[in-house]
Amino acid sequence: MAEDTRQDKRASFSTLAEHNNNGIARTSALTQSKTGASKKLVIKNFKDRPRLAENYTEDTWLKLRDAVGAIQNSTSIQYNLEELYQAVENLCSYKVSPTLYRQLRQVCEDHVQAQIRQFRQESLDSLSFLKGMNRCWQDHCRQTIMIRSIFLFLDRTYVLQNSLLPSIWDTGLELFRTHIVSDRAVQKRTVDGILEQIELERNGETIDRSLLRSLLGMLSDLQVYKDSFEEKFLVETNRLYAAEGQRLMQDRDVPEYLHHVARRLEEENDRILSYLDQSTQKPLINCVEKQLLGEHMTAILHKGLSTLLDENRVTELTLLYQLFSKVKGGLSTLLQFWRDYIKFFGGEIVCTPEKDKDMVQDLLDFKDKMDNVAQSCFTRNEGFINAMKEAFETFVNKRPNKPAELIAKYVDSKLRAGNKEATEEELERILDKIMIIFRFIHGKDVFEAFYKKDLAKRLLVGKSASVDAEKSMLSKLKHECGAAFTSKLEGMFKDMELSKDIMIQFKQYMQNQSEPSNIELTVNILTMGYWPSYTPMEVHLPPEMVKLQEVFKLFYLGKHSGRKLQWQPTLGHAVLKAEFKEDKKELQVSLFQTLVLLMFNEGEDFSVEEIRSATGIEEGELKRTLQSLACGKARALNKNPRGKDVEDGDHFNFNGDFKHKLFRIKINQIQMKETVEEQVSTTERVFQDRQYQIDAAVVRIMKMRKTLSHNLLVSELYNQLKFPVKPGDLKKRIESLIDRDYMERDKETPNQYHYVA
Incomplete structure (x- = not known):
């Protein structure tokens, strides 16, 4: 009977008894105070624990040992599993746990040691050996699970409370690792057998993947995967792909080789998913990429990049980019070769005079092709796009002036009235593409000179395909080069519009004349500074024409005094x-x-x-x-x-x-083909304009800075001038300005200049 020690009051009692199979009883009393709100729970034992029967521990262990033996030998267990579990619990309750744990470990160890004999038979071939090892491992795992289920109470009490002791499952793994897998001969045959199977699969044969998955899982569970297998596996993989790479680079062309590399990488990734440990993925894939790609990057690009680009092999170029992006330094190497290819191929187009006729169209086609490669194959990589722009700018300016001249003539051919090749939308797209090439040109003033010359012909002879197209091109040039670049071109359009207004007034004027002419005269008034210079040519006009010219001259000068008219019969x-x-x-x-x-x-x-x-x-x-x-x-x-x-x-x-x-x-007038002399003349006029621009820039800089060294002056000039110029040309212009007293040399430092106000 239990009493509440705090107060002398009655208490209610409830007694619970729990009995086990051996008749051992434990009694406890649940006491609850009935004093107010606070309650207290007290559990007390009423009886001492009964003693175990004599020989109970030994007899119980024999039962358990027999059960373990039956599990290990795959025979039926004579005892009820619940009874065996309860027996373990009883022994643990009476502090027999340490002994029970040691006895169980010893039984398991003896059994595992006995298994090693079957793996030392030399007559077993590699595959049979692997299958035997796998059976042994699977049996061992199953047996360990069953043994643990019987000794679960031991595992969850005694073992769990002793951090230095491995669990029953870990003990099973440790014993298998120590006595079987760590055996040098057994481990060597196991690993060699697995490597042999993998090599067979790499050579195209079918193997039992589930067997390898189980065995490699065993090595991983036993924590010997990395040391016993992975290192050797990677060495063998390295050797295999090093030899394969050397052989196939000689035997196969680049597209075939790239597809082979992609297939090998796919196979190895599949191997990782199927039976290799996930930790092997990175070193394995790195190994394949290094041996099949990294060691042959330069050779692949030397051998095949030009062909792939020439033939526009989009699929293979995409694959090439994807593969090289996986290898250290791959993309930078590819980018360099890509840049060099563009420079070489483009240089062939620009620097071959025989191809001048088709140069611009070839450049546009080449640019379209390279754009497509950069976008479709190189995933619009900004580095590749910038490299392409740099390469185009380099090779387009390898041959000064000629590309600018030919681009101007190409635009002329597209904007002429006789051009029926394209609709307005297509013409707009062509002009946009031309502007991309135009941006790469350094000598844009050369383009302007030839473009102005051709524009004048189109406007004066009425050969322009579309006023909208003309003005669209003018707008593009203005956006690209600024208002100063297009001011004269815009002036030409203004002249044509003003001329229309003047002719309306002239017709009204002629109607009021007493002697109307039989000839209907149309005159275009051109501002000399806007239009190209034309060589004056005197011809013998019929008297009627001469008279009509004089009438117009009187009419025009009457409205605009102080101006001078110069007739151009060639137009x-x-x-x-x-x-x-x-x-x-x-x-x-x-x-x-x-x-x-x-x-x-x-x-x-x-x-x-x-x-x-x-x-x-x-x-x-x-x-x-x-x-x-x-x-x-x-x-x-x-x-x-x-x-x-x-x-x-x-x-x-x-x-x-x-x-x-x-x-x-x-009846078309046969136009004299533009002679070399005329082209040289146009170019020389450009150079003359450049000299004026250089002179103006030098004076402008010196006026602001007053005193400047030669090197700093040249540096400033390069920053301000918008056309390519050689240092020698700059030096000549500086000397010319010194001779004309715009500036002078420092008497003590000849390399120093002073502005002369």
Whole structure:
């Protein structure tokens, strides 16, 4: 009976008894105070623990040992598992745990030691050995699990409370590791067998992956995976792929080799997922990448990059980029080769005069191709895009001036009225692409000179395909180079618009004249500073034309006093009414063609010399004019003798039998191909303008800085000038300014300059 020691009050009692199979009873009393809100729980033992029966410990152990033996030998257990579990609990309750733990370990150790014999049979082949090892391991794991289930109470009490003791499961692993896997001969045969199976699989044979997964899992569980297997595996892998890389680089072309490398990497990743430990992934993949890629990067790129780019092998280039991005230094090496390829290939386009005709189109196609590679294959890598821009800028300027000239001519061909190749949208896209190439050019003033020359022809002869396209191109140039670059070009458009207004006023003026003219005159007033310079040419105009010119001159100067008009017959054109035997036609011709045709109103046959004397047209221009009238498709004149070329002794007469399906026929003047002299002349004008710009820049800098050394002055000039210039040219301009007293040398330091105010 239990009493509440604090107060002399009654208490209620409840007694619980728990009995086990051996008749041992424990009794406890649950006492609860009934005094107010506070309660106290007290548990007390009423009886001493009964003693174990004599020989109980020995007999119980024998039962347990027999059960363990039955599990190890795969025979039936004679005792109920619950009874065995309770027996372990009883022994543990009576502090037999240390002895029980030692006895169990010894039994397990004896059994494991007995297993080693089967693995020392030399007659077993490699695969049989691995299967035997796997069976032994699987049996050992199953047995350990069953033994632990019986000794679970021991594992969860005594072992758990002793941190230095391994659990029953860990003990099983330790014993297997110590007595079987750590045996040098057994471990060697196991690892060699696994490596042999992996090599067979790498050579294309089918193997039992579940067997390898189990065995490698065993090595991992036993914590010998890294030391016993992984190191040797990586050495063998390194050796295998080193030899394979050397062999295949000689035997296979680059696309095939790249696909092989990708397949090998995929296989090794699959191997990791299937049976290798995850920790092996990084060193294994690094090994494959190093031996198949890292050791051969330069060789792969030397051997195959040019071919892949030439043939536009997008798939293989994508694969190349993906593979090289995995290797240390791979992308930087690829980028260098990519840059060198662009410089070489582009340099071939630019620096080969025979390809000048197609240079710009080739550059546009090449740029499109490289853009596609950078975006589709190189994942728009900014480094590769910048390298491409740098390479283009390098090779485009390898040949000064010519690319700028040809780009201007290419734009002219696209903006001419005769160009039916593209719609307005397509033309806009072409102009955008041209602007990309234009950005790379250093000598943009050369482009401007040739572009202005061609634009003038388009505007004056009415050959522009579209005013919108012209102004769009002008807007692009302005955005790229600034308003100063396009000011003269914009002035040309303004002149054309003002000329239209002037002609409206002139027509009104002519209507008020007492003697109206039979000729309808149209004049374009060009501001000399905006337009290209044209060589003046004096020709013999008919009196009616001369009179009409004088009328216009009076009209114009009456409105704009102080100005001077200079007529340019080379730019004139006319529409003539002609009467042939069968029909009347209108001939759309140049002013020179007009002068020649009007002669045949006065006579029927004229020699070249007579026509030259009457018209005053320069010899070369006259021969081209006669050739266009007598040797082309529309022959308004007959030439005697017949032939394609006009010679000094030839005679011409009017072709009254002329026929044509159209009423208005345009007889194109044969344009003299731009001679080398004309190209040189245009380029020289650019160089002359550059000299003026250099002079202005030097004076501007010196005026601001007052005193400056030669090197600093040259450095400032390079920063300000927008065209390429050589140090020697700068030195000449500085000397010229010194001679003209804009600046002077320091008397004590000749390398120092002073501004002369």
